[in-house]
Amino acid sequence: MKYDIDFKLRVIAYYQQGHSGIATAKHFNINDKDVFKWVNQYLKDGILAIKPKAGKAIYSSESNTTK
Secondary structure (H helix, E strand, C coil), rough: CCHHHHHHHHHHHHHCCCCCHHHHHHHHHHCCHHHHHHHHHHHCCCHHHHHCCCCCCCCHHHHHHHC
């Protein structure tokens, strides 16, 4: 499941308030591995590191036509 950036920031903030990773995971009903991953990514590379990735590129059939 993909989570939006606002949710991830709430999780990180809760963790940084002094809650353990397991307590944070239980509070938000998510896996504790996600908590640690997001916190580490955020601390290392900032907000852009936790931003959801863009979806797959969609190409129109018109771009594949030859003239």
